[in-house]
Amino acid sequence: MSKSPRRGSGTSSVAIHDQKLNRGEGGELHQLADGAIPVLTTAQGVPVSDDQNTLKVGPRGPTLIEDFHFREKIFHFDHERIPERVVHARGYGAHGFFENYKSLSKYTRADLFQRVGERTPAFVRFSTVAGSKGSVDLARDVRGFAVKLYTREGNWDLVGNNIPVFFIQDAIKFPDLVHAVKEEPDCAFPQAQSAHDNFWDFISLTPESMHMIMWVMSDRAIPRSLRFMEGFGVHTFRLVNARQESTFVKFHWKPKLGLQSVAWNEAVKINGADPDFHRRDLWTAIKSGSYPEWELQLQLFDEAFADRFDFDVLDPTKLIPEEMLPPVPVGRLVLDRMPDNFFAETEQVAFMTQNVPPGIDFSNDPLLQGRNFSYLDTQLKRLGGPNFTHIPINAPKCPMHHFQQDGHMAMRNPVGRANYQPNSFGEGPRESPERGFTSFADVEQGPKRRLRPESFADHYSQARQFFISQSEIEQQHIAAALTFELSKVQTPVIRERVVAHLLNIDDRLAAKVGDGLGLKTMPKPAQAAMPTRQDLDASPALSIVNNGPHRFEGRKLGILVTDGTDAGVLKAVQAAVSKAGATFELIAPKIGGVMLGDGKPVAADQMIDGGPSVLYDAVALVPSVDGARKLLGEASARDFVADAFAHCKFIGYVEAALPLLEKWGIAAQDMDEGFIMLSSAKDATGLVESLGQLRVWKREAAVKPAEDAGSTPK
Numbered sequence: 001m002s003k004s005p006r007r008g009s010g011t012s013s014v015a016i017h018d019q020k021l022n023r024g025e026g027g028e029l030h031q032l033a034d035g036a037i038p039v040l041t042t043a044q045g046v047p048v049s050d051d052q053n054t055l056k057v058g059p060r061g062p063t064l065i066e067d068f069h070f071r072e073k074i075f076h077f078d079h080e081r082i083p084e085r086v087v088h089a090r091g092y093g094a095h096g097f098f099e100n101y102k103s104l105s106k107y108t109r110a111d112l113f114q115r116v117g118e119r120t121p122a123f124v125r126f127s128t129v130a131g132s133k134g135s136v137d138l139a140r141d142v143r144g145f146a147v148k149l150y151t152r153e154g155n156w157d158l159v160g161n162n163i164p165v166f167f168i169q170d171a172i173k174f175p176d177l178v179h180a181v182k183e184e185p186d187c188a189f190p191q192a193q194s195a196h197d198n199f200w201d202f203i204s205l206t207p208e209s210m211h212m213i214m215w216v217m218s219d220r221a222i223p224r225s226l227r228f229m230e231g232f233g234v235h236t237f238r239l240v241n242a243r244q245e246s247t248f249v250k251f252h253w254k255p256k257l258g259l260q261s262v263a264w265n266e267a268v269k270i271n272g273a274d275p276d277f278h279r280r281d282l283w284t285a286i287k288s289g290s291y292p293e294w295e296l297q298l299q300l301f302d303e304a305f306a307d308r309f310d311f312d313v314l315d316p317t318k319l320i321p322e323e324m325l326p327p328v329p330v331g332r333l334v335l336d337r338m339p340d341n342f343f344a345e346t347e348q349v350a351f352m353t354q355n356v357p358p359g360i361d362f363s364n365d366p367l368l369q370g371r372n373f374s375y376l377d378t379q380l381k382r383l384g385g386p387n388f389t390h391i392p393i394n395a396p397k398c399p400m401h402h403f404q405q406d407g408h409m410a411m412r413n414p415v416g417r418a419n420y421q422p423n424s425f426g427e428g429p430r431e432s433p434e435r436g437f438t439s440f441a442d443v444e445q446g447p448k449r450r451l452r453p454e455s456f457a458d459h460y461s462q463a464r465q466f467f468i469s470q471s472e473i474e475q476q477h478i479a480a481a482l483t484f485e486l487s488k489v490q491t492p493v494i495r496e497r498v499v500a501h502l503l504n505i506d507d508r509l510a511a512k513v514g515d516g517l518g519l520k521t522m523p524k525p526a527q528a529a530m531p532t533r534q535d536l537d538a539s540p541a542l543s544i545v546n547n548g549p550h551r552f553e554g555r556k557l558g559i560l561v562t563d564g565t566d567a568g569v570l571k572a573v574q575a576a577v578s579k580a581g582a583t584f585e586l587i588a589p590k591i592g593g594v595m596l597g598d599g600k601p602v603a604a605d606q607m608i609d610g611g612p613s614v615l616y617d618a619v620a621l622v623p624s625v626d627g628a629r630k631l632l633g634e635a636s637a638r639d640f641v642a643d644a645f646a647h648c649k650f651i652g653y654v655e656a657a658l659p660l661l662e663k664w665g666i667a668a669q670d671m672d673e674g675f676i677m678l679s680s681a682k683d684a685t686g687l688v689e690s691l692g693q694l695r696v697w698k699r700e701a702a703v704k705p706a707e708d709a710g711s712t713p714k
Contacts, residue, residue, distance in 0.1 A: 058446020131192025171370020562627020
């Protein structure tokens with residue numbers, strides 16, 4: 001392949017219309033008191049003609065470094081926070097390795113993909129986007145999934161997310177997006193939440209965001225564990241082989257343990273019970289030897305495929321359905337060691353999209369082009385100077401030879417007389433045309449303009465495809481999330497504008513959200529640059545529920561015990577859980593533990609006040625008759641059972657627990673297939689086999705999750 005796919009390369013009426021739409025033609029919201037609208041300028045006072053698009057060579061060409069407006073805007077944005085990251089501030093990381101399944105020399109010269117079974121050291125940092133370092137783990141948010149691979153030919157940073165698309169198409173809008181989603185500047189709240197006017201005002205004026213909004217309002221934005229979520233490179237990259245032949249690629253990380261999320265009501269309560277829930281889960285798994293694992297899968301395609309694909313592969317708000325282009329497994333990522341010091345490693349690690357080894361190259365995706373500029377710049381202020389690669393976590397593990405010297409906190413400098421080249425002393429490194437990184441020789445042409453190509457103009461079709469690909473319960477969760485978020489928006493016209501966009505995605509979704517918001521009349525559908533396609537098939541791979549793990553491996557069972565608990569039943573449940581590759585915790589009235597029915601003491605992992613059922617994937621109620629009677633008046637015990645029921649979890653129980661269920665509103669007719677009777681130790685295996693289903697989602701139609709910890713199911 002000799003060049004990027006080219007479609008709709010000229011100036012289009014759609015592109016121009018889209019720019020106006022992004023600027024929000026409802027100008028009444030943007031006027032000054034006297035009716036005058038000020039002209040946007042740079043910090044130097046230079047009037048800005050276009051704040052929506054970076055300067056490119058042709059509408060689909062690469063971004064030009066001479067774009068001083070973009071450089072100034074992203075430069076200032078990169079340095080807004082000292083010392084924490086502007087975005088992705090709350091993160092957690094671990095060490096591991098990547099193991100190659102087979103040689104990919106047909107597609108790439110990248111060294112790490114050449115030898116079967118070779119292991120490359122790795123460091124991975126997971127993060128939320130919007131919140132500060134001190135925010136909670138289970139905020140509704142995108143999750144960063146950044147992988148640093150220490151290859152033999154330099155570091156490769158695959159800086160991705162757990163969602164394969166993004167809010168915006170052009171990097172020049174990134175500061176605006178983040179300003180909008182962060183806490184509002186006049187009041188400094190809400191923290192780590194998108195449920196406020198500024199965010200939804202921006203979204204309602206940015207139609208290109210609607211596909212991403214479907215993902216963020218879905219259960220993908222509240223994962224049960226970092227171990228149970230996918231990772232994506234988001235952008236289209238290139239693989240380049242030794243013959244300088246290019247293949248386009250999209251990167252996917254698939255979790256070995258499958259996908260899993262929590263319910264929103266559950267997330268809220270987890271944040272209260274354990275704001276470090278994701279951190280603790282990853283730490284515990286690795287420390288116990290249950291190493292998280294992902295498979296790297298590649299969507300590989302050529303220019304011919306790109307040209308006939310319905311959407312532009314350079315558009316970061318679009319994906320290629322897996323049913324259309326199945327990902328190919330090429331290796332696995334295993335995390336097996338926690339950092340020795342959080343600050344030295346997880347906090348100081350610097351990821352940059354431009355860090356690629358020979359054999360991996362970029363496409364002209366305008367968001368990727370802007371990220372390549374931004375990431376290097378942001379390290380200067382955050383890590384104190386240009387020598388952040390001297391910090392061990394950022395240093396390559398391969399030999400390094402260059403003439404860079406001095407600067408703040410330099411830990412090493414070139415040795416010898418010559419600190420430049422060429423020199424006549426024969427000192428120092430020299431470039432290697434054979435081994436060195438060589439950009440793919442793409443051919444670009446076109447006028448220098450600030451434009452979006454027409455092929456970027458369809459903002460609703462893939463948003464609709466994502467929605468219709470979800471199970472019924474997942475669609476209900478999306479509608480509920482939109483209703484909740486928009487209920488926090490105080491400006492009615494913003495709520496109406498968002499519903500107008502939803503009408504271009506799915507009438508039922510828009511009607512449900514509109515009804516939940518109490519709209520008297522539905523707005524007209526938002527003006528669309530291109531009509532929504534109704535012919536796109538559902539993509540089953542996009543659903544979490546329909547692709548469940550069907551096993552309890554890696555999950556956790558909460559076992560409620562009291563004095564007198566049947567030791568045989570308890571031991572059988574513990575053994576069955578361990579055999580399934582899962583873990584358990586004992587929750588007791590007191591942290592000191594209980595005396596089992598056989599007269600032997602057992603320590604508790606949690607007392608019931610500190611171990612609510614929201615922390616577990618399923619629960620087992622194994623009290624004694626007397627122990628259950630004593631729990632009847634305990635509010636924390638009531639919440640433990642009521643929340644497990646309301647959150648559609650599987651509940652194992654002994655006969656002695658029936659009074660607890662009845663007391664707290666769970667009658668015999670409410671006990672669906674998610675209730676597993678433990679009449680004897682033999683029933684433990686059946687219980688654990690059932691737990692692989694994770695949830696009894698049909699229960700949610702009859703149970704509205706309690707709004708407060710004291711409520712009982714209805």
